[in-house]
Amino acid sequence: MTDTLTLARPDDWHLHLRDGAMLAAVCPESARHFARAIIMPNLVPPVVTGAEASAYRERILAARPEGSTFTPLMTLYLTEDTDPSDVVQAHADGIVTAVKLYPAGATTNSASGVRDFDRVRPVFDAMAEAGIPLCVHGEVTDPEIDIFDREAVFIDRVLDPVRRATPGLKVVMEHITTGNGVDYVLSNAENLGATITTHHLIINRNHLLVGGIRPHYYCLPVAKREEHRLALRSAATSGDPRFFLGTDSAPHVDAAKETGCGCAGCFTATNTLPLLAHVFEEDGALDRLEGFASRHGPAFYGLPVNDGTITLSKGETPTAFPARIDTGDGPVTVFDPGFDVFWHVSD
Numbered sequence: 393m394t395d396t397l398t399l400a401r402p403d404d405w406h407l408h409l410r411d412g413a414m415l416a417a418v419c420p421e422s423a424r425h426f427a428r429a430i431i432m433p434n435l436v437p438p439v440v441t442g443a444e445a446s447a448y449r450e451r452i453l454a455a456r457p458e459g460s461t462f463t464p465l466m467t468l469y470l471t472e473d474t475d476p477s478d479v480v481q482a483h484a485d486g487i488v489t490a491v492k493l494y495p496a497g498a499t500t501n502s503a504s505g506v507r508d509f510d511r512v513r514p515v516f517d518a519m520a521e522a523g524i525p526l527c528v529h530g531e532v533t534d535p536e537i538d539i540f541d542r543e544a545v546f547i548d549r550v551l552d553p554v555r556r557a558t559p560g561l562k563v564v565m566e567h568i569t570t571g572n573g574v575d576y577v578l579s580n581a582e583n584l585g586a587t588i589t590t591h592h593l594i595i596n597r598n599h600l601l602v603g604g605i606r607p608h609y610y611c612l613p614v615a616k617r618e619e620h621r622l623a624l625r626s627a628a629t630s631g632d633p634r635f636f637l638g639t640d641s642a643p644h645v646d647a648a649k650e651t652g653c654g655c656a657g658c659f660t661a662t663n664t665l666p667l668l669a670h671v672f673e674e675d676g677a678l679d680r681l682e683g684f685a686s687r688h689g690p691a692f693y694g695l696p697v698n699d700g701t702i703t704l705s706k707g708e709t710p711t712a713f714p715a716r717i718d719t720g721d722g723p724v725t726v727f728d729p730g731f732d733v734f735w736h737v738s739d
């Protein structure tokens with residue numbers, strides 16, 4: 393039995409750190425285990441310009457624990473008014489790593505996102521030219537489309553046409569939740585990757601809805617049928633470098649989740665790595681966890697693999713994770729997988 397596992401230090405290629413008191417509370421949770429993270433720009437108001445990204449980066453650096461070298465990789469929130477030259481300049485200056493596309497209204501704080509994809513074509517063209525990746529929240533927002541179909545429809549109606557119009561554009565399909573997403577990545581050899589969250593490897597829509605509604609399992613894109621969860625598991629554990637970890641750890645205070653109209657987002661920063669070790673071990677793929685968590689992401693983004701390492705150990709008794717963390721805005725519940733996990737980060 394394998395009971396310790398040492399990996400190159402992992403990165404999180406999709407993370408929400410928020411701002412203010414929430415940032416102060418959640419930044420150390422990610423900084424403890426991850427070397428770098430792609431930071432989502434969906435603040436209120438969103439992070440739209442290079443100057444705003446630079447200021448937000450400083451606030452994140454100030455929220456790190458003493459001595460931490462955790463590196464935020466910043467993104468810009470794409471709007472129909474985004475200036476291509478600001479994007480290219482912010483990337484050339486090393487302020488910004490990627491641009492984030494939210495279809496308007498698709499998810500938390502996405503009201504300023506894109507409605508008309510033709511209007512942002514000049515930005516996509518400039519990004520392709522400069523080699524700047526586009527991170528995509530891939531769901532259509534058409535009210536006619538069933539929420540469980542929104543990812544599959546987005547691929548056909550938006551993503552594929554955008555990629556055909558700007559073939560050189562490097563795209564990351566963020567937090568894929570369907571076999572359709574997996575298949576689309578697999579059918580494209582170039583300029584396409586996908587992040588997969590920890591929670592989508594663990595829950596399907598039954599976990600969310602059977603026996604009572606579980607607000608802490610509600611996130612977007614919403615968890616799908618079991619067959620889709622299994623497709624994500626196969627992709628993540630396959631060793632294919634086009635799939636890598638983006639936790640989408642998305643903290644909301646409990647009061648905003650346990651209410652009549654609860655916010656979308658699962659908070660997984662605290663226990664993601666032990667949960668992943670559990671999942672990969674279950675699938676007989678512990679030797680592929682390093683690729684998924686530490687190697688494929690840097691390769692896609694053209695960055696070096698981290699120098700340091702992290703060691704996970706498997707104990708005799710279940711690991712005790714905190715049920716919630718305290719923040720200045722109120723408690724935030726930590727994702728509970730619903731089963732015992734024996735792995736913990738030991739070093």
Ligand SMILES: NC(=O)N[C@@H](CC(=O)O)C(=O)O
Nearest residue numbers: 408499500611612642656657
């Ligand atoms: N994933 C979520 O359910 N929520 C994210 C937004 C997002 O990533 O779509 C958030 O910012 O809360």
Ligand SMILES: [Zn+2]
Nearest residue numbers: 499529612613
């Ligand atoms: Zn999203």
Ligand SMILES: [Zn+2]
Nearest residue numbers: 408432640642
């Ligand atoms: Zn997200």
